[in-house]
Amino acid sequence: MSAPPRVCVIGAGSSGIATAKVLLERGIPFDCFELSDRIGGNWVWGNRNGISAAYRSLHINTSRERMAFSDFPMPAHLPDFARHDQVAAYFDAYADHFGLREHITFRTGVRHVAPLPGGGFDVALSTGETRRYQAVCVANGHHWDPRWPDPAFPGAETTGIEQIHSHRYTDESQLVGKRVVVVGMGNSAVDIAVDASYHAAATYLSARRGAHIIPKYVFGRPYDQIAGSERIPGWVRWPLARLLLRSVTGRMTRYGLPAPDHKFAQAHPTMSSRVLDRLAHGAIHPKPNIARLDRSEVVFTDGSRAAADLVVYCTGYRISFPFFDAAFLDPGEDNEIRLYQRVFHPRVPGLYFIGLVQPLGAIMPIAERQSELVADHLQGSYALPDRLAMLAEIAKHRQAVAKRYVASRRHTIQVDFDDYMRELSRERLRGAKRNEPGARAAMRAVSRTSA
Numbered sequence: 001m002s003a004p005p006r007v008c009v010i011g012a013g014s015s016g017i018a019t020a021k022v023l024l025e026r027g028i029p030f031d032c033f034e035l036s037d038r039i040g041g042n043w044v045w046g047n048r049n050g051i052s053a054a055y056r057s058l059h060i061n062t063s064r065e066r067m068a069f070s071d072f073p074m075p076a077h078l079p080d081f082a083r084h085d086q087v088a089a090y091f092d093a094y095a096d097h098f099g100l101r102e103h104i105t106f107r108t109g110v111r112h113v114a115p116l117p118g119g120g121f122d123v124a125l126s127t128g129e130t131r132r133y134q135a136v137c138v139a140n141g142h143h144w145d146p147r148w149p150d151p152a153f154p155g156a157e158t159t160g161i162e163q164i165h166s167h168r169y170t171d172e173s174q175l176v177g178k179r180v181v182v183v184g185m186g187n188s189a190v191d192i193a194v195d196a197s198y199h200a201a202a203t204y205l206s207a208r209r210g211a212h213i214i215p216k217y218v219f220g221r222p223y224d225q226i227a228g229s230e231r232i233p234g235w236v237r238w239p240l241a242r243l244l245l246r247s248v249t250g251r252m253t254r255y256g257l258p259a260p261d262h263k264f265a266q267a268h269p270t271m272s273s274r275v276l277d278r279l280a281h282g283a284i285h286p287k288p289n290i291a292r293l294d295r296s297e298v299v300f301t302d303g304s305r306a307a308a309d310l311v312v313y314c315t316g317y318r319i320s321f322p323f324f325d326a327a328f329l330d331p332g333e334d335n336e337i338r339l340y341q342r343v344f345h346p347r348v349p350g351l352y353f354i355g356l357v358q359p360l361g362a363i364m365p366i367a368e369r370q371s372e373l374v375a376d377h378l379q380g381s382y383a384l385p386d387r388l389a390m391l392a393e394i395a396k397h398r399q400a401v402a403k404r405y406v407a408s409r410r411h412t413i414q415v416d417f418d419d420y421m422r423e424l425s426r427e428r429l430r431g432a433k434r435n436e437p438g439a440r441a442a443m444r445a446v447s448r449t450s451a
């Protein structure tokens, strides 16, 4: 057997450390580079990498049991929905337990990745050094490059109202005594609106679309533990979840929120028990979308106005890879990226993406399973299908996403946790089968004719 290729892992957030652990376990040589002086990425409040989106009040919205790596449970003394520092400590403990730290080069950013014509990559580092690798695992996260409303709301350039993106929100002191308009209906929006409802002079929650808000507990159990299981197919799971939700929260319009224009599970879930409570207390005023910013007032699409000091745009994130030439790979304004099984670049062998999904569920177990698949591929026990088959799978997946989810840039990398986890396991078996000698010869013939 030939020596395994040397791998570069970009990032030591939860996805990067999942990859590092699998590669180390399999004896595949790798270097992991991390911008920051520590692991944990997004979960490190005040991370010195300067790109964490965490804020003081942040807690996970995927329950501890469903978020943990398969062979390293989150400590049982942690709450079901742990706080950011408890989650960051868990990732630290994981890295220590599996001896990952010595394989991570901290305070070292990957500046440029150049795929080479004959295979492999030149990786330029912030230290000025360039190293050559046969494979690259991209785990740089996809919740750090803020997406501002585009086009900006009329008047945004001229208003005196302060405007920030939720990415720059770090704690409640930014809200104290202000009249705050929070824009969006995702998890950042509801969390920040709840913080504002306790600290600001007035809180408005402005949404262009309604959401089915899910409480963290249903019948005394974390919601994702009741409705979630790989063994239950989506067509059983989601109607059941819909029913449960309807019986617990009732209609969103009862809270003054707009009626969602889509069915439950056709959008990335917004999870918050507290926002429903604060709406019910009249501490948050629901508003439709912003029509314009008029000097010191926000004008909404229903014609109502609110005097405001601060607008917080919780309008999501762009998928960005600053280390690739834009001509090679750029998800662009549409946030689109086309990967076989959401992991493999269909044209560039050895280029893998870990954790580049937005699940209805947690990212960590997914990153772990994706890494197993990548390790199989690197070790030659998993074979990819031919390029045409990869492109067909990508097209089919895109169609399925378009059919299922609300058309929004926030849904371009959406997956259903349980269905995708099952699919990754099945793909592992399919790839092993494709790897059998007869299948490989047939595939080579197909590749030659489709080249």
Ligand SMILES: Cc1cc2nc3c(=O)[nH]c(=O)nc-3n(C[C@H](O)[C@H](O)[C@H](O)COP(=O)(O)OP(=O)(O)OC[C@H]3O[C@@H](n4cnc5c(N)ncnc54)[C@H](O)[C@@H]3O)c2cc1C
Binding pocket: 010, 011, 012, 013, 014, 015, 016, 033, 034, 035, 036, 039, 040, 041, 042, 043, 049, 053, 054, 058, 059, 060, 061, 062, 067, 108, 109, 110, 111, 139, 140, 141, 142, 143, 144, 188, 323, 354, 355, 356, 361, 362, 363, 364
């Ligand atoms: C506010 C918020 C709350 C969230 N809550 C949840 C939740 O409850 N459950 C859940 O499953 N997901 C949640 N998410 C999604 C979140 O993306 C994941 O939890 C997790 O952070 C993904 O890990 P990651 O390693 O892919 O990315 P990140 O955590 O972003 O880590 C990426 C790492 O790569 C490093 N890096 C980036 N670029 C480079 C470079 N060029 N060179 C070297 N290093 C680099 C960064 O410094 C960072 O350490 C949340 C996201 C946000 C924004």
Ligand SMILES: NC(=O)c1ccc[n+]([C@@H]2O[C@H](COP(=O)([O-])OP(=O)(O)OC[C@H]3O[C@@H](n4cnc5c(N)ncnc54)[C@H](OP(=O)(O)O)[C@@H]3O)[C@@H](O)[C@H]2O)c1
Binding pocket: 059, 060, 061, 062, 143, 148, 149, 150, 166, 183, 184, 185, 186, 187, 188, 189, 191, 207, 208, 209, 268, 269, 289, 314, 315, 316, 317, 358, 406, 408, 409, 410
């Ligand atoms: N653990 C937690 O509690 C927690 C907290 C915060 C975030 N998160 C996670 O972090 C990720 C990002 O969440 P997010 O809430 O920051 O972003 P998001 O999920 O992408 O939501 C963005 C919101 O902004 C709206 N929006 C986008 N552009 C707009 C525009 N131009 N005008 C008006 N509204 C606009 C979107 O509406 P449309 O639907 O109409 O596009 C959507 O409601 C998600 O995975 C989320 O689960 C988790």
